[in-house]
Amino acid sequence: MRALILASLMSATALPVLAQEVNVYSHRQPELLKPLTDAFTAQTGITVNTAFVDKGMVERLQAEGDRSPADLVMTVDVARLGELKNAGVTQTVEAESLNVVPETLRDADRNWFGLTTRARIVYASKERVADGEVTTYEDLADPKWKGRICTRSFTNDYNVALTAAYLAHHGADATKAWLEGLKANLARKPEGGDRDQVKAIWAGQCDISLGNTYYMGAMLKDDEQKQWAESVRIVFPTFEGGGTHVNVSGVAMTASAPNKEAAQQLMDFLVSDEAQKIYAETNSEFPVSDHVERSELVASWGAFTPDSVSLSEISKLRPEALTLIEQVNFDG
Known part of the structure; x- marks a missing residue:
């Protein structure tokens, strides 16, 4: 019996441990992201914990260092995204799934990616x-x-x-x-x-x-x-x-993301047609994906290049x- 229990424990610990949560620092109020995060959790079973960080996001990530619980940062404006990259608190993400974001709307070194645009x-x-x-x-x-x-x-x-x-x-x-x-x-x-x-x-x-x-x-x-x-x-x-002239709301993976695989799943979801439609309609913005139509209200404002x-x-x-x-x- 003892041998069977030991074998069972060894077998259990040999299984891969899948992250069941992803932590997001957001410049936007959590209620604006809730329709997105709820849809992601329903699809994957992964819980999204969102912390609203209005000011000092870079300083917070630098102070936390490798101990930071944050996996992703979601913010607005290329200035804030560039500041995060320049501070060294983000990392390169090579996933091909993110190529749906046009080159003009993502970092040349793939440290951040636009999710929606505003003119x-x-x-x-x-x-x-x-x-x-x-x-x-x-x-x-x-x-x-x-x-x-x-x-x-x-x-x-x-x-x-x-x-x-x-x-x-x-x-x-x-x-x-x-x-x-x-x-x-x-x-x-x-x-x-x-x-x-x-x-x-x-x-x-x-x-x-x-x-x-x-x-x-x-x-x-x-x-x-x-x-x-x-x-x-x-x-x-x-x-x-x-x-x-357009600007973006965007996402970046933190340099020390503790739940990297789950964070990558959330990034993949954020550029999917489903999420693009939810996010753009919730905030009256333009999807970055060419596959997703603008909301009726946004489309009523007219076309532009x-x-x-x-x-x-x-x-x-x-x-x-x-x-x-x-x-x-x-x-x-």
């Missing part, structure tokens, strides 16, 4: 801005817009990324001149967030603003903000010789872009 567009007053009156980002520096533009701080990550994209297209001198022209056209000092700019258009304080597309979806769900959203239309400007400049290049140009923004004292 940096113009919100234009339906009453005071004619169709076709604004078509390019370059046009925003035209004196015809003097006193008519609202924006949040240009040192905000979204606007720094847009400036870096402008820099990629036109170089430093032209970008500085564009920033000076855009600043001269402001109706007020930069303040608030993207939705605050739409409120200002509704209130008649300005005629156009810069913003991310998904804020339209968020405003339409809010009883107070719905009237702001209904006072504007979305315009997809382009760069001269390019397309509309994303810019061809890769987000990896934009990430590299961010420091220079921020320097130019500070040189012209844009927010001053």
Whole structure:
């Protein structure tokens, strides 16, 4: 009997131990990810533990080091993704399944991958801005817009990324001149967030603003903000010789992921057609996969051509872009 028990124990310990959980540090509120994580758990039986980390994600991962429980990081904006990579707290992921993400929307070294995209567009007053009156980002520096533009701080990550994209297209001198022209056209000092700019258009304080597309979806769900959203239309400007600037929400595997196989399964799921549809519709964003249609609301905003400049290049140009923004004292 003793021999049988010993043999049974040896046999049991020889079996592979499969991870039954994956831990995610998220810049987004867990409730925004819950439809995704619930679907993944239903499909695989793997539990997803999500920790909301609003600030200091890099510092937290560095402090935790090899003891970090985090397997994946989910965040927004190429700036945050690039910061994670540059800090050495992520790792390369070679899985072919992730090739569904276009090269322009993933890190050149495969340290991070876009999951959804959002366009940096113009919100234009339906009453005071004619169709076709604004078509390019370059046009925003035209004196015809003097006193008519609202924006949040240009040192905000979204606007720094847009400036870096402008820099990629036109170089430093032209970008500085564009920033000076855009600043001269402001109706007020930069303040608030993207939705605050739409409120200002509704209130008649300005005629156009810069913003991310998904804020339209968020405003339409809010009883107070719905009237702001209904006072504007979305315009997809382009760069001269390019397309509309887009940014991403994305995912990266941590350098010390303790549940690497389970984390890889979750990454595979996140780029699947099922997850792409859930994530994009929940957040009013665009799927990165060409196989997945946009939600009815997002599709109603119209078609556009994303810019061809890769987000990896934009990430590299961010420091220079921020320097130019500070040189012209844009927010001053």
